[in-house]
Amino acid sequence: MKVGIVGLGLIGGSLAKAYKDADVTVFGIDKDDLITRFALMAEAIDERLDDNNMKDCDLILVAINPVEAVKWFRENAPQIGKDTIVIDCCGTKRTVCRACFDIADQYGLTYMGGHPMAGKERGGFKHSSAGLFWNAPFILVPKHHDDMELMCRVKEMIMLAGFGRIGITTSEEHDKVIAFTSQMPHIISNGFIKSETALDDSQMISAGSYQDFTRVAYLDEKMWTQLFMENRDFLSEEIRGLIGQLTRYEEALEAADPDRLMKLLAEGKACKTAVLKKCGPQQINGE
Known part of the structure; x- marks a missing residue:
């Protein structure tokens, strides 16, 4: 099996390492060439993902932000093999799925939305790990829900990275739920830590709940701003x-x-x- 990974940050880097541990051939690329070279040196990927090997991939996972994911798919669709399955790993689904379904139809490709439901408060390849997705859910958003042969094929490939279960939903339902289970905790934690009390030696008399509650206050503001804005209708409703x-x-x-x-x-x-x-006890959640 051959897997291509676009974006070698926390999610993409962890996917690369997980598939490498499963003896899968991994092609990877990051917009930062230094990260790509580091991933090659660390043996997290076998080769760069390029026009020559893209068509040979059984699966391509696009682990970058929604706007860049659509742009990458549109620019690279002509080079992707007809038997390759393309899955984005973005945190919101409506915008990216709508655009990518159209691109896939235009070029006769197989695409579906995806969301690996795991993460850390610190991003980047240096914080990636092969075990990040162990027993975690992977949510899929296919255009058609009745192609069981395709879904079984995708499930088999996804589970190789250590995921514990596969969920199938629509982009609308995904974004509604994720506003509550993932985006709201980040908003609340980020706002909560702004209290002046946080700087008054609060950690000297804090219990575990304080540490748990403020863990995701440390976030990538650029990435989360885009995700929050793309999902602002559902997120605003939850905030109200x-x-x-x-x-x-x-x-x-x-x-x-x-x-x-x-x-x-x-x-x-x-x-x-x-x-x-x-x-x-094992509710679907996300970072």
């Missing part, structure tokens, strides 16, 4: 909902009303219990 809930807590505190506060806390606890019963 949270502000409404927080206002209820604030009002209970301002009114010195312990009964109302206890009721609010019990409601949240009950919601968490309901989620666990429905989804189980």
Whole structure:
């Protein structure tokens, strides 16, 4: 099997290392040639991905931002083999899938959206690891959901990188859910750490919840800004909902009303219990 990887940051670099560990031939390329050369030296990839070997790939994973992913696919579609499956790994799906489905139709190629549901607070090839995706879910967004032969083929290739399960959804549903499970935690954490209290020796008297809650405040602002803006409708809706809930807590505190506060806390606890019963302990989440 031969896999091409476009973009050798945290996600692409980890995919390259995971496939190499699975004895797969890996072709890779990054817009920063220094990163590409470093990946070659580190033996994370076998060769550069180029026009000569692109057509030989069974699978090409495009692990760059949505705008660049569409641009790359449009520019390289003529060189991609007809039997190659192209999957983007972007954090939002509506914009990239809409454009790439059209490009695939134009050139007679097989493309579907994808999202490896794992990550770290620090990006870049130097933080990539072969085990990043171990037992994690990989979400697929195909244009047609009824081609079971294709889906089985894709599942087999994806699972080689260590993923534990494959989920199939639409771009609309993906972006709605990801606004809550991934983007909201980053927004909340990033805003929470701006409190002046954070600089007042707070870590001297903090418990594990503080560290957990602020972990993703350290983010790549350029990348996340693009993802947030692409998903601003769903994300804004989630933010408004949270502000409404927080206002209820604030009002209970301002009114010195312990009964109302206890009721609010019990409601949240009950919601968490309901989620666990429905989804189980291994809920789909993302960085």
